[in-house]
Amino acid sequence: MKHARIRHQGVIHSxxxxxxxxxxxxxxxxxxxxxxxWLPPATGSMFALGLNYADHAAELSFKAPTEPLAFIKSPxxxxxxxxxxxxxxxxxxxxxxxxxxAVIGKPARNVKREDALAxxxxxxxxxxxxxxxxxxxxxxxxxxxxxxxxxxxxGPWIVDASDVADxxxxxxxxxxxxxxxxxxxxxxxIFDIPYLIEYFSSFxxxxxxxxxxxxxxxxxxxxVPGDEVVVEVEGVGRLVNRIxxxxxxxxxxxxx
Amino acid sequence: MxxxxxxxxxxxLFGVALNxxxxxxxxxxxxxxxxxxxxxxxxxxxxxxPNTRNGHGQPVVYPxxxxxxxxxPALGVVIGRSASRVRxxxxxxxxxxxxxxxxFSLPEESYYRPAVKAKCRDGFCPLGPEFVPAADxxxxxALTLKLFxxxxxxxxxxxxxxxxxxxQLIEEISEFMTLHxxxxxxxxxxxxxxxxQPxxxxxxxxxxxxxxxxxVVAE
Numbered sequence: 001m002k003h004a005r006i007r008h009q010g011v012i013h014s015x016x017x018x019x020x021x022x023x024x025x026x027x028x029x030x031x032x033x034x035x036x037x038w039l040p041p042a043t044g045s046m047f048a049l050g051l052n053y054a055d056h057a058a059e060l061s062f063k064a065p066t067e068p069l070a071f072i073k074s075p076x077x078x079x080x081x082x083x084x085x086x087x088x089x090x091x092x093x094x095x096x097x098x099x100x101x102a103v104i105g106k107p108a109r110n111v112k113r114e115d116a117l118a119x120x121x122x123x124x125x126x127x128x129x130x131x132x133x134x135x136x137x138x139x140x141x142x143x144x145x146x147x148x149x150x151x152x153x154x155g156p157w158i159v160d161a162s163d164v165a166d167x168x169x170x171x172x173x174x175x176x177x178x179x180x181x182x183x184x185x186x187x188x189x190i191f192d193i194p195y196l197i198e199y200f201s202s203f204x205x206x207x208x209x210x211x212x213x214x215x216x217x218x219x220x221x222x223x224v225p226g227d228e229v230v231v232e233v234e235g236v237g238r239l240v241n242r243i244x245x246x247x248x249x250x251x252x253x254x255x256x
Numbered sequence: 257m258x259x260x261x262x263x264x265x266x267x268x269l270f271g272v273a274l275n276x277x278x279x280x281x282x283x284x285x286x287x288x289x290x291x292x293x294x295x296x297x298x299x300x301x302x303x304x305x306p307n308t309r310n311g312h313g314q315p316v317v318y319p320x321x322x323x324x325x326x327x328x329p330a331l332g333v334v335i336g337r338s339a340s341r342v343r344x345x346x347x348x349x350x351x352x353x354x355x356x357x358x359x360f361s362l363p364e365e366s367y368y369r370p371a372v373k374a375k376c377r378d379g380f381c382p383l384g385p386e387f388v389p390a391a392d393x394x395x396x397x398a399l400t401l402k403l404f405x406x407x408x409x410x411x412x413x414x415x416x417x418x419x420x421x422x423x424q425l426i427e428e429i430s431e432f433m434t435l436h437x438x439x440x441x442x443x444x445x446x447x448x449x450x451x452x453q454p455x456x457x458x459x460x461x462x463x464x465x466x467x468x469x470x471x472v473v474a475e
Contacts, residue, residue: 014268045306071372072372072376074303076436088432136297136298143433144301149340202373204376204378210305
């Protein structure tokens with residue numbers, strides 16, 4: 001089953017997602033995909049992996065890490081399916097990153113690899129945009145690069161873990177304005193999901209709603225205002241986002 | 257009556273690294289190493305996840321298999337009104353008040369490594385003993401911080417030595433992300449970090465904000 005959070009007529013609802021991405025409210029009403037505002041399906045901390053695909057690490061001329069390189073994102077950066085993200089004025093390079101996200105379902109502490117998947121609620125997709133100009137340090141991406149307002153689309157929904165037979169062989173793809181730009185497979189992850197759950201839970205308690213964004217394969221390209229960016233993980237979801245300018249973003253924000 | 261800390265400081269815990277002049281100066285040589293070869297340009301920020309939240313009088317767990325644990329005395333700024341693209345001269349109007357933070361951490365091998373393992377362990381961020389409204393603090397940039405271990409003074413500094421003061425931090429951070437009501441900005445920990453052991457009573461005192469006490473216990 002697919003679970004989402006939406007806003008409709010000013011009220012936030014937990015919904016299930018049916019055919020054609022229509023959403024079913026708790027009272028039984030069915031609403032079309034484009035009739036609702038999609039919200040991030042989880043709002044915990046996000047543990048985002050850097051350089052977790054060997055080809056991407058090579059693309060950036062770095063050696064693959066020997067221990068997970070993780071940084072944390074806060075809920076302020078998340079946005080939902082069909083929402084907008086802003087590109088700052090006067091930057092040279094802003095890129096998307098299609099990622100499979102594992103969503104924690106129950107508190108996880110000292111979990112062994114073989115039990116790890118039982119701690120998941122399910123999976124979602126994120127687009128972990130970065131503005132390369134602000135990257136002072138690859139090993140510790142600053143919040144200016146990775147925690148900007150509305151710069152991490154997440155969603156559209158969470159697919160139950162039991163509905164994904166094998167998270168380690170899913171195709172990831174990104175299209176910009178309909179053109180396929182990024183293609184990879186979760187089989188190429190350096191540290192897979194069971195490893196990451198064992199790793200994080202060995203020193204801290206992962207909480208329900210926390211997310212592990214598992215990194216992105218090669219194939220990054222610059223995006224500009226007006227671009228429509230679609231990231232998809234096979235069997236999990238297809239997340240649509242549009243880039244607008246800094247001026248438009250803050251004008252909208254001030255109106256809201 | 258003052259609002260309870262648990263009712264106001266409910267948001268994200270944002271930390272600022274390298275925000276005391278003495279600490280920054282002690283690391284300058286390291287920043288000249290390859291591949292970066294220059295000191296950080298913008299504030300170096302990190303997040304303490306919600307599982308790190310802890311309170312006055314509560315134990316802090318010394319993790320098994322860890323060689324060193326260090327407290328991090330810091331002034332916490334509690335945001336009272338969401339701040340997006342706020343100029344320094346208007347920034348203080350977004351501050352609800354202050355709280356003492358003890359930002360526990362394992363020593364980091366390198367500035368170039370992410371700090372999750374060092375900073376995000378359960379209970380590694382005591383806050384307290386209470387929320388102090390902004391109106392009750394005359395000048396947040398002239399406060400003395402003291403760290404006591406088992407009653408002995410081990411570290412002392414002043415918020416006059418912040419590299420970036422509160423208005424500048426709020427301006428530079430809110431340029432790209434909103435600081436929301438209830439978020440806590442941990443303004444930095446001074447140089448000269450101290451190791452603590454299981455059994456130690458660790459206290460942080462800041463002028464006018466009280467004294468935050470925690471006991472270190474073995475895992």
